[in-house]
Amino acid sequence: MVMVKRMKLGSQGLEVSAQGLGCMGMSAFYGPPKPQPQMIELIHRAIDAGVTFLDTSNSYGPFTNETLLGKALEGGMRGRAEVGTKFGISFSNGEREVCGEPGHVRAACEGSLRRLQVDCIDLYYQHRVDTRLPIEVTMGEMKKLVEEGKIKYIGLSEASASTIRRAHAVHPISAVQLEWSLWSRDVEEDIVPTCRELGIGIVAYSPLGRGFFSSGPKLVENLSQDDYRKDLPRFRPENLNHNSNIFERVNKIAARKGCTPSQLALAWVHHQGSDVCPIPGTTKIENLNRNMGALSVKLTTEEMAELEAIASVDAVKGDRYGANLPTWKDSETPPLSSWEA
Template sequence: MAKVGRMKLGSQGLEVSRQGLGCMGMSAFYGPPKPEEDMIKLIHHSINSGVTFLDTSDVYGPHTNEILLGKALKGGMRDKVELASKFGIDFANGKREIRGDPGYVRAACEASLERLDMDCIDLYYQHRIDTSVPIEVTMGELKKLVEEGKIKYIGLSEASASTIRRAHAVHPITAVQMEWSLWSRDIEADIVPTCRELGIGIVPYSPLGRGFLSGGTNFIANLQDGDFRKNFPRFKPENLEHNQKIFERVNEMAAKKGCTPSQLALAWVHHCGNDVVPIPGTTKIANLNQNIGALSVKLTPKEMAELESYASADVVKGERHAFMSMTWINSETPPLSSWKAE
């Protein structure tokens, strides 16, 4: 198996494995929750294989994924990992609400620490941006949590370039988590250059196109009931047949290179920069091993360009997300001068 290796994420001192593990699908959204014992074995296998950068959120379950990770990291495992969690998507009143008000930020962090059964979260992201609260206000509370030792580093997810700049001016941002894959490249124009200018690491989620780049239409056909990917525009019948051609071309190049299509797609993300740490999710040890194998796939600039031509924005049909209104495209917050503290 390829050696995973380690790298600095951002410029604030956090060091992580070169590839992470997204834990969401173990507990939520991608079909029914998976058996706890199997998932703990998978997490331990991940850590023992060198993939130590684990990604969760309070909304996965909700709450059950953090509890799972808390159990998995008992008995000395906690010191071997870099744990990331997130706050900001609240289902408390039976409907989804995005929140970044200071009281909520603090309560969410303390609740996550309790579920994880730990004293500190290594990297704490705002999962989605509350467009009713100035980002400076949210960041002010996160800064206090750093000073109190409850979190070590701060991240943002699905934030626009201007939101990232404003946040970074309050307290350094260590990482920005975004959807980034061969066929989801909307962050490349403004967000990636902004992160690089400010010394912020980039953590791509769904680097395999939510699984499509591993198996194409066959993968989509085998999704379980309750898997929310069935609602994604790119997987709807009117777009799927067209998008299958992208998978077929990736598959052809993978065959020539002697790797799987998912390894090729993941290798492309790894080759996007030495400040990029993708976090592919899986619930199977075999898939985790395969993802690690992507680290030994080498791509030339010519091969990178060829792959990009297969899945350019004008080729892909359908939006990348089922909830585009909740992405960075709509993440501007009001000016700080408008805030009236309660």
């Protein structure tokens, strides 16, 4: 059994397992929702194994993933887990909306507390930045929620370096969640250094390239019709053939190391630093065990360089998302002075 270490996430006191569990795919986006009893068993297995940092959002379902976690954490399980959830993405008439209005922040928090069946959320993220109002306005309400004991620590997701700085000036940010993997490395230039300068922990989502580094191009063949990965640019036929070469080269190194390509890709994220916590998602216990095995894979400086040469920033074809979903690249907000004026 792999020993899952504990780590400090940020400078405010939050402690989590060094590897977390992304729970989104249990309920949303990656095909139909999975059977609840099996997912609860998976969550319990993760916690028993030391993977105690659970990641969700009110937009997963929407709402159903938080409800699932609430049921899984009934009884003594709650005291053994750290729960991170998010607000800020809502769906109206099939359209995605991003909202950081104070009233929305508070209502979303109350809803998450109710669904999770908890009195306090360990880590509460703004899921996407509302570019219509200053980040200071949203952060001001989150700060109040900390003061009221409804959330312990504050996080941001997909935020630019300047947005992170402005938010951190209102209330210390404990963690920034961002996509970081062998084929998503653009955050290394500006966002990761900013987090480290400010003492902010880094939570890496999709560290396996949304499953690409688990099975390569075969992944796409096996996706259900309602799996949204089918529509992501990197998985489209015109890009997939090129990107498959990256998987094959990673796979050769993994064979040499005696591990799976997914373990190698995940180990690469772990080797980015003691302030980085990857949160690979899965719906299968065997994948949970495999992901934990990545903690035992040790990479030399030469092996890290070899992987990074294969998966350089410009090596991957296709954007992370389609044009309809905002990311840190368009997360700038108006200055507070313009709002107050």
